[in-house]
Amino acid sequence: MNADIVNALIGGALIGLSATMMLRLNGKIAGISGIVESSFFGFRLEENQWQIVFLAGLILGGLGLVLFYPDSLVNTFEQKFWLVSLGGLLVGFGTRLGSGCTSGHGVCGMSRLSLRSIIATLSFMAAGFLTVAVTFHFFNVGGVQ
Amino acid sequence: MSLIVSFLSGIIFALGLGISGMTQPQKIVGFLDLFGNWDPALAFVMVGAIAVHSVAYLTLKPEKGPALKGSYSIPKKSQITKSLVTGSLLFGIGWGLSGFCPGPGVVSLFSGNMASVNFVVSMVIGMFIYRKTFSSDKVDG
Numbered sequence: 186m187n188a189d190i191v192n193a194l195i196g197g198a199l200i201g202l203s204a205t206m207m208l209r210l211n212g213k214i215a216g217i218s219g220i221v222e223s224s225f226f227g228f229r230l231e232e233n234q235w236q237i238v239f240l241a242g243l244i245l246g247g248l249g250l251v252l253f254y255p256d257s258l259v260n261t262f263e264q265k266f267w268l269v270s271l272g273g274l275l276v277g278f279g280t281r282l283g284s285g286c287t288s289g290h291g292v293c294g295m296s297r298l299s300l301r302s303i304i305a306t307l308s309f310m311a312a313g314f315l316t317v318a319v320t321f322h323f324f325n326v327g328g329v330q
Numbered sequence: 331m332s333l334i335v336s337f338l339s340g341i342i343f344a345l346g347l348g349i350s351g352m353t354q355p356q357k358i359v360g361f362l363d364l365f366g367n368w369d370p371a372l373a374f375v376m377v378g379a380i381a382v383h384s385v386a387y388l389t390l391k392p393e394k395g396p397a398l399k400g401s402y403s404i405p406k407k408s409q410i411t412k413s414l415v416t417g418s419l420l421f422g423i424g425w426g427l428s429g430f431c432p433g434p435g436v437v438s439l440f441s442g443n444m445a446s447v448n449f450v451v452s453m454v455i456g457m458f459i460y461r462k463t464f465s466s467d468k469v470d471g
Contacts, residue, residue, distance in 0.1 A: 189351060189369075189371050190370070190371065190374050192349055192350055192351060192371075193350045193351060193371040193372070193374035193375045193378065194374050194375075194377065194378040195349055195350070195378065196345075196346045196347065196348070196349035196350020196351065196352065196375055196378065197346065197350055197374060197375035197376065197377060197378020197379040197380075197381075197382075198346070198378040198379065198381070198382050199342050199343070199345055199346030199349065199350075200342075200343055200346035200347065200350070200375070200378070200379040201346075201378060201379040201380065201381065201382025201383040201386075202342055202346075202382055203339040203340075203342040203343040203346060204339075204343075204379070204382075204383045204386070205382060205383050205385075205386040206335055206338070206339045206342070207335070207336065207339050208383075208386050208387075208390070208396070208402070208404075209386055209390070209396060209397060210332070210335045210396055210397045210398045210399075211332050211335055211336060211396055211398055211399050212395065212396035212399060212400055212401055212402040212403055212404075213336075213403060214403070214404065214405070215339065215343065217343075217431075217432040217433040217436065218432045218457075221432055221436065221453070221454070221457070222457045222461075225454055225457065225458075226457065226458065226461055227461075234333060235332065235333060235336040236336075238333050238336045238337045238340070239336045239337065239339060239340040239343075240340060240436065241337060241340065242336065242337040242338065242339065242340020242341040242342075242343070242344065243340040243341070243343055243344045243433070243436050243437055244340075244344075244436060244437070244439060244440070245340070245341055245344070246340060246341040246342070246343065246344020246345050246348070246437060247344050247348075247353075247436070247437035247438060247439060247440060247441070248440055249341070249344070249345065250344065250345070250348040250353065250437065250438075250441075251440060251441055251442075254348055254349075255441075257348035257349065257351070257353055257354065258348070258353055258354070258438050258441035258443070259354060260354060260355050260356070260429075260438070260441075260443045260445055260446070261354070261356045262354075262355035262356045262358075262359055262429045262445075264355075264427070264428065264429065264445070266445075266448060268427045268428070269427070269428045269429075269430075269445050269448045269449055269452070270448055270449075270452045271424070271427060271428075271452070272423075272424040272425070272426075272427030272428025272429075272430065272449065272452070273424065273428055273430070273435070273448065273449040273450065273451065273452025273453040273455070273456060274424065274452045274453070274455060274456040274459070275420045275421065275423050275424025275427070275456065276421055276424035276425060276428065276430065276431060276432065276435075276449075276452075276453050276456060277424075277452065277453035277454060277455060277456020277457040277458075277459070277460065278417075278420060278456040278457070278459055278460045279416075279417045279418065279419070279420030279421030279422070279423070279424055279456075280417065280421045280432060280457075281417065281456075281457050281460040281461070281464075282413050282416060282417030282420065282460060282464060283413065283414050283415070283416070283417025283418040283419075283420070283421055284405075284413070284414060284417065286421060286431050286432050286433075287425075287431040287432075287433065288343075288431075288432070288433055290418070291376060292376065292379045292380060292383060293383065294405075295376070295380055296379075296380050296383040296384040296386070296387055297384070297387040297404070299405070299408075300408065300410065301405075301407065301408065301409075301410060301414055304410055304414065304415065304418075305414055305415075305417075305418040306418075308414075308415050308418035308419050308422060309418045309419065309421045309422035309425060310422065311419075311422065312418070312419045312420075312421070312422025312423050312425075312426065313362040313422040313423075313425045313426040314362050314364055314426070315422075315423075315426070316362070316422065316423045316425075316426025316427060317359055317362040317363045317364075317426045318363070318364065318365055320426065320427065321359075321363055321365075321366060322365055322366070327359065327427070329356040329359065329360065
């Protein structure tokens, strides 16, 4: 197996471990879009501390990567600024309307064989495949350098 | 104790994303680009994560409750709604345009790359628009 695949499996297992700690120790779903939303909006101190603290860990882990594994943060995807902005808006709006993202539906929901999460994951994968096909190969915008 | 677990889980999640390559948008669009130089890594990340996490569900006894705190808050909703599908489709379009989903965006926020900042700020605005325009549904995660 090539190194990328081994790293993908190891990294994936760590994500699974994190989600497992949240579930079995705290009883919570490690869905990042929900955690981000709860940290910014409708925050209530007694109920939403765990989301803020998880988000702080996520950011601190990111700073750890900056210091000790900067190669993991190299971004060679060339995309127009406004399309990244539009993408962010759609991710924020879409994950809340659809009640989850790659972590909440893709990892947590799929792990418990939730039909809603399977449908959600198939939907965002299909939309992602189509979006990249259209932008890269039809409009020729966005590309990896 | 429960908050320490949340904090450590956040750190481990971030390291998992970094080690797996998912904090590099070129790996995301590489996976989504079926008609180009396809990169399968994202699929293996999902396999690794689900292999570990499904055990947590298979061995879970709901009546016993989580080890540290309260009871399990696992989504019980089972209807396939228009919101679920429409929201997921919009998310997928945004994912393909930006090369980011929420986790990698937040983790790479201070990487020095402006695309990450652009993405995260836009994503939070998108959530704000959702909250202003739609009533909040029960969430899956």
